[in-house]
Amino acid sequence: MKVKAAVINGVNEKYRFEELTLGELYPDEVLVKVVATGMCHSDEALRIGDAEYPMPAVFGHEGAGIIEKVGSAVKDFAVGDQIVMAYNYCGICPSCRTGHPSSCNDWTPLNFGNPRSDGTHTFYKKDGTPVSNFFTQSSFSTYTITNAMNIIKVDPEADLRLVGPLGCGLLTGFGTVVNGLKPEIASSIAIFGTGAVGLGALMTAKIEGCSQIIAIDIHDSRLEMAKELGATHTINSRTENLRERIDEITGAVGVNYTIDTTGISSVMKSSLDILAIGGSTAPLAVTPNSLEFNPFTELTITSRNVLGILMGDAIPQLAIPELIQFHKEGKFPFEKLVKFYKFDEINEASQDSNSGKTIKPILIVDENYREDDLLMGG
The missing domain is CATH 3.90.180.10 (Medium-chain alcohol dehydrogenases, catalytic domain)
Structure with missing residues (x-):
């Protein structure tokens, strides 16, 4: 054929x-x-x-x-x-x-x-x-x-x-939140990069009841879209000081969960640095770049976690019908x-x-x- x-x-x-x-x-x-x-x-x-x-x-x-x-x-x-x-x-x-x-x-x-x-x-x-x-x-x-x-x-x-x-993209964003990070109700989450994966994660964080949903990007138009979809806060990391804004939003405690969709080494490091004690980050991008950190000072002492989550750890045959239903209900x-x-x-x-x-x-x-x-x- x-x-x-x-x-x-x-x-x-x-x-x-x-x-x-x-x-x-x-x-x-x-x-x-x-x-x-x-x-x-x-x-x-x-x-x-x-x-x-x-x-x-x-x-x-x-x-x-x-x-x-x-x-x-x-x-x-x-x-x-x-x-x-x-x-x-x-x-x-x-x-x-x-x-x-x-x-x-x-x-x-x-x-x-x-x-x-x-x-x-x-x-x-x-x-x-x-x-x-x-x-x-x-x-x-x-x-x-x-x-x-x-x-x-x-x-x-x-x-x-x-x-x-x-x-793929939306499944990954959805599953990373639901199956990978599993945020508690009223917890905080920051998402680096507001493409399809990041915005899929953002919409899911809203469904899951996160109280602080922080979208981080360098494009104001993307951040406006993030607000429309449920972000409680936005940060343009090109024009604003990321650390100062996170401290302002969280009372200097840090964020419970972060997701990086950019694959840029410095951004992946930031997604780890802004975590609260006991927080978890998920780097998702297909990238040739590396994430370097000291496991004792940056993970062990603070009980932080770096999670590898492929395809949102999702079962497509179950997750995709669920996403279609969320879409029908206006939630996704x-x-x-x-x-x-x-x-x-x-x-x-x-x-x-x-x-x-x-x-x-x-x-x-x-x-x-x-x-x-x-x-x-x-």
């Missing part, structure tokens, strides 16, 4: 549309017609080489679409089902069986470009060159093959043009973060995301999905 895909052929190259061939559908897989897909910072990090990845590759891991074909071993899904795609996991290792699939023993080989266990791929170029998959999903394509473990069925009335980002208004682009505008969308012009770009891959109009570019 021939598909149109946005391919990255080398580090720091632009997306280039190519006709690829889909490989064979395996028994535990489904064929998906992609309707829309979010663009995530992780796609960009791999494109520019912040983490090594086998090229050529088709990225995209916030896809939503409609099942076109079902493998013989797949249960509980049928042709025509609307689905959101997340990450793959084995389902049988100790982590998976205790409710932590993002800590799956095989998480990296299943999600980061490796071929299937028999050496075959899901995408090939015209000359037979294999093209790496991402998250067993690769949603920057008109059609894709994904594993049954990746998919979450959503209501037939759900608008697939909106819900794709629930599969993530539609305020998005801007829609045509699939052919992927390089523009990537540039707008990098510049901060757009918080969450969503590519409309199938413009014929529904008859009702969707405001493109707005």
